[in-house]
Amino acid sequence: MNRLLPILTVVAAIVAIWYVATIWMNAQWTRDQAERAGVELSFRDIVTDTLAQDRPVLPAPHQVVAELWQLTWVEETTGRRGIVKSGTLSNRSLVHHGWLTLSATALGFAIGTGLGFLLAVGIVHNRAMDLSVMPWAIASQTIPILAIAPMIIVVLASVGLTGIVPKAVISAYLSFFPVVVGMVKGLRSPEVAQLDLLRTYSASAAQAFWKLRLPASLPYLFASMKVGIAAALVGAIVGELPVQQGGLGARLLAGSYYGQTAQIWAALFTAAILAALLVGSVGAVERAVLRRQGMAR
Amino acid sequence: MIWLWGAILFWLAAWALNARLAAGPAARHPAVRLAIPALFGVTLLVLWEGIVRGLQVSPVILPAPTEIGATIAASLPILWGDFVQTIVKGALSGYVIGCSAAVATAIAIDRSPFLQRGLLPVGNFIAALPIVGTAPILVMWFGFDWQSKAAVVVVMVFFPVLVNTVAGLAASERMQRDLMATWSASYWQTLWKLRLPAAMPFIFNGLKIATTLALIGAIVAEFFGSPTRGMGFRISTAVGQLALPLVWAEIAVAALAGSAFYGLVAAIERGMTFWHPSQRGRP
Amino acid sequence: MRDTGAPGEPVIEAKDLGLTFDTNDGPVHALTGVTLRIEKGDFVSFIGPSGCGKTTFLRCVAALEHPTSGTLTVNGMSPDAARQRRAYGYVFQAAGLYPWRTIAGNVKLPLEIMGFSRAEQEERVRNVLELVDLDGFGKKYPWQLSGGMQQRASIARALAFDADILLMDEPFGALDEIVRDRLNEELLKLWARTGKTIGFVTHSIPEAVYLSTKIVVMSPRPGRITDVIDSPLPRARPLDIRDSAEFIAVAHRVREGLRAGHGYDE
Numbered sequence: 127m128n129r130l131l132p133i134l135t136v137v138a139a140i141v142a143i144w145y146v147a148t149i150w151m152n153a154q155w156t157r158d159q160a161e162r163a164g165v166e167l168s169f170r171d172i173v174t175d176t177l178a179q180d181r182p183v184l185p186a187p188h189q190v191v192a193e194l195w196q197l198t199w200v201e202e203t204t205g206r207r208g209i210v211k212s213g214t215l216s217n218r219s220l221v222h223h224g225w226l227t228l229s230a231t232a233l234g235f236a237i238g239t240g241l242g243f244l245l246a247v248g249i250v251h252n253r254a255m256d257l258s259v260m261p262w263a264i265a266s267q268t269i270p271i272l273a274i275a276p277m278i279i280v281v282l283a284s285v286g287l288t289g290i291v292p293k294a295v296i297s298a299y300l301s302f303f304p305v306v307v308g309m310v311k312g313l314r315s316p317e318v319a320q321l322d323l324l325r326t327y328s329a330s331a332a333q334a335f336w337k338l339r340l341p342a343s344l345p346y347l348f349a350s351m352k353v354g355i356a357a358a359l360v361g362a363i364v365g366e367l368p369v370q371q372g373g374l375g376a377r378l379l380a381g382s383y384y385g386q387t388a389q390i391w392a393a394l395f396t397a398a399i400l401a402a403l404l405v406g407s408v409g410a411v412e413r414a415v416l417r418r419q420g421m422a423r
Numbered sequence: 424m425i426w427l428w429g430a431i432l433f434w435l436a437a438w439a440l441n442a443r444l445a446a447g448p449a450a451r452h453p454a455v456r457l458a459i460p461a462l463f464g465v466t467l468l469v470l471w472e473g474i475v476r477g478l479q480v481s482p483v484i485l486p487a488p489t490e491i492g493a494t495i496a497a498s499l500p501i502l503w504g505d506f507v508q509t510i511v512k513g514a515l516s517g518y519v520i521g522c523s524a525a526v527a528t529a530i531a532i533d534r535s536p537f538l539q540r541g542l543l544p545v546g547n548f549i550a551a552l553p554i555v556g557t558a559p560i561l562v563m564w565f566g567f568d569w570q571s572k573a574a575v576v577v578v579m580v581f582f583p584v585l586v587n588t589v590a591g592l593a594a595s596e597r598m599q600r601d602l603m604a605t606w607s608a609s610y611w612q613t614l615w616k617l618r619l620p621a622a623m624p625f626i627f628n629g630l631k632i633a634t635t636l637a638l639i640g641a642i643v644a645e646f647f648g649s650p651t652r653g654m655g656f657r658i659s660t661a662v663g664q665l666a667l668p669l670v671w672a673e674i675a676v677a678a679l680a681g682s683a684f685y686g687l688v689a690a691i692e693r694g695m696t697f698w699h700p701s702q703r704g705r706p
Numbered sequence: 707m708r709d710t711g712a713p714g715e716p717v718i719e720a721k722d723l724g725l726t727f728d729t730n731d732g733p734v735h736a737l738t739g740v741t742l743r744i745e746k747g748d749f750v751s752f753i754g755p756s757g758c759g760k761t762t763f764l765r766c767v768a769a770l771e772h773p774t775s776g777t778l779t780v781n782g783m784s785p786d787a788a789r790q791r792r793a794y795g796y797v798f799q800a801a802g803l804y805p806w807r808t809i810a811g812n813v814k815l816p817l818e819i820m821g822f823s824r825a826e827q828e829e830r831v832r833n834v835l836e837l838v839d840l841d842g843f844g845k846k847y848p849w850q851l852s853g854g855m856q857q858r859a860s861i862a863r864a865l866a867f868d869a870d871i872l873l874m875d876e877p878f879g880a881l882d883e884i885v886r887d888r889l890n891e892e893l894l895k896l897w898a899r900t901g902k903t904i905g906f907v908t909h910s911i912p913e914a915v916y917l918s919t920k921i922v923v924m925s926p927r928p929g930r931i932t933d934v935i936d937s938p939l940p941r942a943r944p945l946d947i948r949d950s951a952e953f954i955a956v957a958h959r960v961r962e963g964l965r966a967g968h969g970y971d972e
Binding site: 596598599601602603604605606607608612616617620621696697698699703 | 768769770789790792794795796798800802804805806815816818819820847849867
């Protein structure tokens with residue numbers, strides 16, 4: 127409870143500030159409307175109006191929650207195209223779009239992490255690879271790789287690859303480098319004394335890898351996986367912008383084009399929830415694995 | 424085909440050379456340590472050129488490095504204009520505002536462990552969210568021009584820098600703070616003379632991460648709406664027109680800007696944290 | 707100006723001092739019934755195993771900890787008041803120098819905080835570096851100096867503002883024995899030159915006997931004083947006094963005190 131109370135306080139403060147901001151930012155429109163209609167407004171009127179506008183400048187928290195609810199549960203269970211009535215997910219619901227984004231993210235993340243892991247092992251065991259590739263891996267973290275995303279989508283589309291694959295490619299690319307850099311650090315983390323000890327046992331490089339380097343690298347692996355999965359999600363979202371075939375990024379862009387404030391916020395919140403779930407699950411796996419390894423904090 | 428075979432030969436020769444250099448006695452020399460990755464990079468470019476020319480890859484899919492180079496040379500005014508719009512106006516201003524706000528906030532909540540315990544988990548959480556998704560909302564509030572992009576950058580860099588600064592302020596050891604107490608130093612004296620200098624390595628770690636985030640934020644935010652200039656704008660429209668050499672040219676500028684920005688912050692870090700073991704090259 | 711109290715009054719006086727920590731595993735009696743008088747110019751060593759309260763007592767004198775029972779006065783006033791009057795300098799086991807300041811900059815640090823003028827700062831730094839045999843090293847950075855030299859700089863820092871009391875918590879514990887011997891000698895010379903009252907915590911019996919005019923033997927669980935030995939050795943001591951019969955007798959008495967307090971039990 128000691129740890130929860132400060133967090134809850136901060137969250138409550140944020141929600142409170144949000145409500146105040148909602149009233150303040152939407153008030154201009156309310157006042158304009160009232161002026162046009164020649165109506166006098168009391169403070170109470172302003173408050174009730176600003177918290178329930180159709181196209182607010184800033185939707186109130188309860189409006190966002192309501193929209194989320196509408197576009198997920200309600201749409202799927204009662205909507206014409208919802209899963210209850212038609213057997214497939216409705217293309218208006220955020221469950222459908224969220225799933226599109228999530229599947230690309232997960233696939234890309236798995237590929238990126240796998241390849242990154244292999245490259246890291248190569249770098250640690252081969253001097254030439256280390257000296258030639260590592261500087262580029264580190265330098266690439268300073269390059270805004272995400273800028274390439276539209277190009278990859280369009281290029282792959284012109285060779286016939288559409289749907290989940292191009293987005294997964296972007297996600298893979300974005301999770302690849304953090305994993306490489308983190309794993310190299312982790313595989314190199316055992317102390318010199320530990321490695322020397324194994325040498326006195328005449329252990330081979332493979333034995334040293336499986337018995338020492340790999341277990342020692344796990345904390346680093348999980349730390350970079352958390353960064354990588356968040357990056358993969360962003361990659362999938364950005365990958366949905368050029369070719370609008372659904373997904374949370376497409377919803378964000380569509381909402382932005384048509385001025386549908388509530389739609390933008392709902393999509394953004396879904397993305398946030400997705401990010402929390404993804405990073406949280408990596409964290410949960412991390413805790414479970416590290417506890418078994420005796421490395422739990 | 425001769426291009427392809429030439430490129431592959433070059434690759435094998437360069438690989439052999441790199442392997443020799445890496446295994447040889449000269450591997451410690453700084454010039455050699457620079458040459459090896461440079462050779463690797465050049466090899467990639469040669470392979471790229473060879474594959475594109477040898478296999479007759481359409482420039483709509485993958486243009487050759489030489490063609491990209493030509494495009495860069497021919498489009499300098501456009502590239503410069505985009506650079507100023509996105510990097511100088513959008514990313515840089517957002518970076519400065521966001522980082523200063525984060526450091527100031529960290530100092531402001533320094534005296535309240537309660538607020539720290541609350542703000543830090545929330546900050547870590549927000550830092551993991553796809554902040555670029557806020558771009559459409561910020562465009563709605565601040566308009567299409569660079570201000571909304573700067574706003575996205577502010578949101579993106581704020582939390583990582585805040586988390587790092589708070590960690591840095593906590594880094595001074597108990598013993599050091601006790602010593603300050605024996606001299607009856609005030610809170611502000613302790614902050615200014617001990618805790619802020621000791622926090623510098625952490626703060627710069629956050630500032631370096633923030634350079635990349637700033638660039639990404641500014642460019643990607645432009646995918647959501649921008650006046651007719653800017654790197655993100657240029658990339659998305661050029662992609663739509665399948666003018667890929669221009670896209671690659673913009674990306675090259677972005678890569679250069681990213682490395683230069685990061686390098687600048689790293690250079691300042693070396694100057695300000697010359698005393699830290701990581702900067703001294705452990706003996 | 708420094709208040710040192712009326713002559714004949716003890717510089718540090720503890721009466722039935724007690725400090726109990728409340729921990730998750732129950733109360734920890736770090737100090738119980740500590741009664742002690744330290745006169746001006748004394749060199750007092752505190753020796754005992756871990757948990758006997760020697761560091762805790764020093765920290766109480768420095769007002770870094772606050773006792774839960776009994777009384778403690780420093781220069782006739784409460785430790786907090788004495789701390790505000792900058793009555794003492796503290797030396798920790800680690801030199802704790804700021805790596806971003808030069809040696810001179812480090813020694814200046816307390817002077818800056820206490821508001822000495824620039825000219826005074828320069829002069830004091832010069833004097834005190836000469837006192838610890840580090841003149842000429844002012845412009846170097848701490849990592850360029852050996853461990854022993856860093857510790858000397860830390861002592862210089864504690865002397866810079868003319869506090870009458872010097873509190874040292876195992877200052878030479880991290881150094882090898884050869885360096886330690888030399889620093890012991892230098893510390894005694896310093897003490898003779900400056901006439902300060904020194905409280906010194908140590909783990910080493912020969913060090914305690916060599917340096918002190920008074921040795922306080924303590925033992926743990928609960929933290930208490932087992933013996934207070936007024937040293938018969940003369941004030942001026944060459945290093946080879948450690949082979950003399952008197953020295954060995956005092957060391958023996960210290961060892962007996964430690965055994966009596968179950969200091970050798972684990």
